[in-house]
Amino acid sequence: MRRMAEEIQPAKEQSSWILSWLPSWCPTSPSQLKDAEEKMLKSVKQPFSRQHIRISSGNYLWTIAFSTQLQPSSPSEPQLQARPTSPLVLLHGFGGGVALWAQNLDSLSSSGPVYALDLLGFGRSSHPQFSTDPEGAEDQFVAALEEWREKVGLEEMVLLGHNLGGYLSAAYTLKYPHRVQHLLLVEPWGFPARPENPNHSSIPVWIRAIGAVMSPFNPLAGLRLAGPLGPMLVQTIRSDFKQKYSSVFDDNTVSDYIYHLNAQTPSGETAFKNMTIPYGWARRPMLERIGQVQADIPISFIYGSRSSIDSDSGYAFKKTRPDVEITMIRGAGHYVFADQPEDFNQTILHILARTEKKRQDEDMKQ
Secondary structure, X not given: OOXXXXXXOOOOOOOOHHHHHHHHHOOOOHHHHHHHHHHHHOOOOOOXXXXXXXXXXXXXXXXEEEOOOOOOOOOOOOOOOOOOOOOEEEEOOOOOOHHHHOOOHHHHOOOOOEEXXXXXXXOOOOOOOOOOOHHHHHHHHHXXXXXXXXXXXXXXXXXXXXXXXXXXXXXHHHHOHHHEEEEEEEEEOOOOOOOOOOOOOOOOHXXXXXXXXXXXXXXXXXXXXXXXXXXXXXXXXXXXXXXXXXXXXXXOHHHHHHHHHHOOOOOHHHHHHHOEEHHHEEOOOHHHOHHHOOOOOOEEEEEEOOOOOXXXXXXXXXXXXXXXXXXXXXOOOOOHHHHOHHHHHHHHHHHHHHHHHHHHHHHHHO
């Protein structure tokens, strides 16, 4: 595996006076986010590297990488010179970061190289100003991922995205199909179009009222405006995360990490807001475009049986492309990989094994 680019120190982002005032009001900083992430990743047993990967315009993507070198079973047995296993690249969802994969990294890296990165504008990656145009913002996310791939030196990859990461994985595959061996969409955001009647009776009046009031603001503005109460707010509102990671942590490690991820200067969050219309629908629904993905690229959807995300999009796409695989993981919610990590890991490993076998069969024919 090619050596990753050098680590760099995050540059201070330019921001307005109100954003520069926020850090003094919010008990957070890049160093606190770093500490929170390191505490999350202490549970990972396999060795890994972590670096900022430089891309253009002074930006960088925070990356952790696992490299598995398969050794011969005995010293006398020669090692086969096979083509390296295609790496698995993990893209988190809205408001997430690399350390949320803490319960998956050891298992997934057992079969080959794994990379997890913070999306541009999120976590410990740079927080640039995004285009206010939804297509322009999407293009910035996709271009950053392609530059990252070039810098790390990957020819092909199995691309897995959760939530917003799923949407961006699909967008990347549409633009760079020759770089994706298999597209894995885990509870993807942004696939269906908004219903024709946005004020449908199924949306309670109080939610519509709050949506109207909050529409000028970023989705997580309330967290930052809560100031010193922010960490407690996360612990209260997202108390479910403590349960999701209870086998690894028995304190507020996860909620602290989520707080520091999302109390930073908003960037990717602002881009996401510009890519949505009220109540979280995508301005550019992916279901209208994903049919253009090349037919020889396998696509798998993974949903949680208890998720609030509707799996109808996956099944609707399967009607037009029958080879699409849909897996429902029982007992899991939207954060499938955290709710049922063992089932999730095994599902992904089985897909990786099939992908590798298919690749080897194709090599044999050549």
